[in-house]
Amino acid sequence: MESKSISRRKLIKRSAAAGAAISGVALQAQSPGVLRGSNAGRKFRAYVTRPGKGSAVEELTLLPVQPRQVLVRIEACAPCYTTVPRALPQASGTANRGRAEIPNHAAVGVVEEIGALVKRVQKGDRVVVAGTSQCGQCYQCLHGDPDFCQFTFGGDVFPPFATASDGTAVAAQAGVGGSSELAVVTEEYLCPVFTSVPAVELSLLGDQLTSGFAAGMCRMKIEAGSNVVVFGAGPVGLGAVQAGRVMGAAQVIVIEPIRYRRELAMRLGATMALDPNAEGAGLVEKIRELCKGPTDRKFAGGEAWITNGMANGARGADFTINASGMDNAPPKVERGPDPTGLLAMQQAWECTRMGGHLMYMGMVQGNFSLNGTSLALLGRTIHPGQQGGFHMMRDIPRIVKLMERGLVDAKTMIQGTYPLEKAGEAYQEVADRTKLSTVILMS
Ligand SMILES: [Zn+2]
Ligand SMILES: [Zn+2]
Structure with a gap:
């Protein structure tokens, strides 16, 4: 235990020792006192x-x-x-x-x-x-x-x-x-x-919980009444689900292959939990449909529902958090459609509306590519994951x-x-x- 009063000289000596400790070198060479x-x-x-x-x-x-x-x-x-x-x-x-x-x-x-x-x-x-x-x-x-x-x-x-x-x-x-x-x-x-x-x-x-929660509360700042999509209902994803609930999202749609995790997501604030294995190639379109508003009348504030051309990007999530990633070990429960984690990255991009926000939080195996023009024209903002702006x-x-x-x-x-x-x-x-x-x- 340190004594409560220490002399100025001792303090200066300790300061010098701390400098060495910060750089991680010469740790054993300092004064025993x-x-x-x-x-x-x-x-x-x-x-x-x-x-x-x-x-x-x-x-x-x-x-x-x-x-x-x-x-x-x-x-x-x-x-x-x-x-x-x-x-x-x-x-x-x-x-x-x-x-x-x-x-x-x-x-x-x-x-x-x-x-x-x-x-x-x-x-x-x-x-x-x-x-x-x-x-x-x-x-x-x-x-x-x-x-x-x-x-x-x-x-x-x-x-x-x-x-x-x-x-x-x-x-x-x-x-x-x-x-x-x-x-x-x-x-x-x-x-x-x-x-x-x-x-x-x-x-x-x-x-874990904090990383996902911060993604929705700190860096992306989920807006009340918005559509939120979360890929992966692990501990990070369920933090993001809770952020969606606390921030007042209108919908929190979870994509998760493991049944008990979908059930947990529903208990913690998801409004819908989808199985990517069951949805298959139709997953992105399903999310877009769930996120489309009550009208496609653009003059009435609606989103265009047509599915060809640029208008396709009008429907989709306002905020997407990809909290899924690669398999570090083979799962002993339901497996997702892609052990590298890249498919979910692609789907997270595609299901976000024009002008929407998305964050990538998972560690994946390999690279994925995006259409360059869509980066220029669709106005989606990609936020870095790390700990969600925590x-x-x-x-x-x-x-x-x-x-x-x-x-x-x-x-x-x-x-x-x-x-x-x-x-x-x-x-x-x-x-x-x-x-x-x-x-x-x-x-
Ligand atoms: Zn960690
Ligand atoms: Zn720092």
């Missing part, structure tokens, strides 16, 4: 992925907390589908950059120690650990785009924060990790929350308030909780898509 918190050497359990050896729960030893770092006792962690390829018990080593690491990139927990330079959080704070940072100082943050904060996805620049029993250094995936009893992250990834909403529900706010320090507290009012529902999205020793099962269910969101609860 600066580096050693009372928690260094503490043992804890974590779900660790080792190159070529898959993942398992191991006992680790904590390294000293750096001046800009925060030690968080994790309460709950919801595995993200994006992290699945490297997190499964039988995973190969190709995806984890040749080092041992703790998978995932979001969690919720309580601050147990702060480095000398940390300002945002205090010991005892409950914090959402977000997959996207917001430092407030980098070029992207200063230009209003903190979901592209340059501290996010730093990969190998994040130093190890623990060692395994065989001496192997262990880092956290994307500098965050989450599936461990303790995590050490820099403060720009943390948002303190002051609420009685249970940790298990808050565990969806660092990443400003974590601004938006996590807003979404927490909506949860307190019962307007955002994380509870319905959580289909299983697991102790840390069953973390592999929690990842496997997500990989197989047999459950929507699973949450690992630390004891």
Whole structure:
């Protein structure tokens, strides 16, 4: 624990040490007086992925907390589908950059120690650990785009924060990790929350639910009375569905091959859920029909209903969110029509009306092409996905308030909780898509 009053000289020394910590180099070369918190050497359990050896729960030893770092006792962690390829018990080593690491990139927990330079959080704070940072100082943050904060996805620049029993250094995936009893992250990834909403529900706010919700509330700003289409009813898509409901959309049409996910979408605010396998090649036309207004009389504010030429683009969604993507692992439930995710990208483009908005959020395999003239003439705006224009320090507290009012529902999205020793099962269910969101609860 840090002493409450520190001398100016000590502060300057700590500042210098922090500079080294930020760049991720020379971490062990700093003064022990600066580096050693009372928690260094503490043992804890974590779900660790080792190159070529898959993942398992191991006992680790904590390294000293750096001046800009925060030690968080994790309460709950919801595995993200994006992290699945490297997190499964039988995973190969190709995806984890040749080092041992703790998978995932979001969690919720309580601050147990702060480095000398940390300002945002205090010991005892409950914090959402977000997959996207917001430092407030980098070029992207200063230009209003903190979901592209340059501290996010730093990969190998994040130093190890623990060692395994065989001496192997262990880092956290994307500098965050989450599936461990303790995590050490820099403060720009943390948002303190002051609420009685249970940790298990808050565990969806660092990443999945929030990304989809922000897509509709922050970057695209769904208008009341509009037609919204969401491809994919995974945790991100269901966040987008809830944004459609909260923002007052007239229709929220979901496209999802998995039956139980269509049913969940209807419970969470969708007005219709379509199966892309059943709709086949007629899917886009079906959506256009659902979005056409009560009249085709243009002088009366209607959309042209004819289906040839440019007027074809008059009908369609005002806002489209593609929250579907490629299969990271073969699903053990209903398969979608295209494992690469490219077909849905194409359909999302085509089902959006002239002048409408669409956002691509899924990770896909390969490239897809658009008619160049349609880009020039149809006036559709493509928004970048990432975390949907999420400003974590601004938006996590807003979404927490909506949860307190019962307007955002994380509870319905959580289909299983697991102790840390069953973390592999929690990842496997997500990989197989047999459950929507699973949450690992630390004891
Ligand atoms: Zn994620
Ligand atoms: Zn930044």
